[in-house]
Structures are given as C-alpha cells and as structure tokens.
Amino acid sequence: MALSRPFAAPLSTNQGVGRDAFIAAMRGVAATVSVVTVSTPGGRLALTVSSLVSISADPPLFSVCINRRSPVCVALQETDALSVHVLAHDQHPLADHFAGRVREGVGYDVASADWLDSPATGEAILKGAALSIHGHVEQRVEAGSHCLFIVAAHHIADEQRPPLLYWDRSYASPTPHAPTA
DSSP states (O other): OOOSSOOBOOOOOOOSSOHHHHHHHHTTSOEEOEEEEEEETTEEEEEEESOOEEEEETTEEEEEEEETTSHHHHHTTTOOEEEEEEOBTTOHHHHHHTTTOOSSSOTTOGGGSOEEEOTTTSOEEETTOSEEEEEEEEEEEEETTEEEEEEEEEEEEEOOOOBOEEETTEEEOOOOOOOOO
16 A cells, blocks of 8 residues: 655755764664564564654654665555564564574564564564554654654553663663662
8 A cells, every 4th residue: 555645855964973973972872672563465574673762642653763775664665554562671682683683594584583463453563572562654754874754653562571772782681770859
C-alpha cells in the first residue's frame, strides 16, 4: 500500500562540524538499544537502532531514525506499521545479530529470534524484550543519511525489565540511583 503522506522536506545540513568529530562526540551519548520490525509481503524485517525517542505523551508519539539504505527504511515507504522492541539488558547478542554483526549464521535473520504473537495487534513481539511498542508512522523526515519516523503508539507490551544501553561502542546495563531532593 502506498502512503499518501510524502516525506517532509530534507533538513538543511550544517557543515560546521566534521563527520569524525561528530561521531566521536556522539559515542559519549548513552542510548537504549532497540530492534525495529516491519512486516512486509515477503516477511518480517528487523534492524537494531539506538535512536528511539519519546516525543509526546499527548498524543503518544515516539520516533526512530533509520539509515535510508536499510531494507527496513525502504519497506516503510510502502507501509506505515512498525514495532519497536527495547532490548533487555541481557539481549546484547540480539542487538549484534540485527545490526548484521554475527559470528555465524546470517545477520538480520528474524527466524533466529523467539517471537510471540500479540493478541492485541497480531504483530510479533520479541520474546524477552524490556518493552515492545507497536504504532503507525505519522510523519517521515529525510535527515542526511537517515530518515526520521514519527510514530503514533497504538499498543505497548511492557515487561518491566532493565533495558540494554549502548555507550562508547559498548553495551551496558543501567545502574539505578535514587533521585536527589
């Protein structure tokens, strides 16, 4: 199905900071690690991302960024439904797998993970994930090498597990701290 909402105009680029300096600086930003899934007529596609961001609670909106060369990004030009699965702290092998970094087997192979069918949406939920969110794309924005997808959340499966984090090219687990004051 072709979507009636086209991509928004590309964002302008700022050439004031070099690519290598920007990448080095962004290594200092910790992020949750998630797997984005899209169902297509040819099957389910999955990709690891570290770009999940909550945008709004009213209405419930979140965003993810995906490289424009990714088959997941290409598939999202034909459908507006996607799911994001926040990986739990012990799921770093899945993060590598869906990032294409595998020691054996085939990277991105969805059959290598355990999936549950959501009774609420019929979409697959990654077994053991800390959180899975199913939604529909409301807006797409081309931004450099990536597309930003703004998504309306329609269903959440929250397992209340600590998430997997990525920081300085390494995986980590959160350490809770009591709030001050």
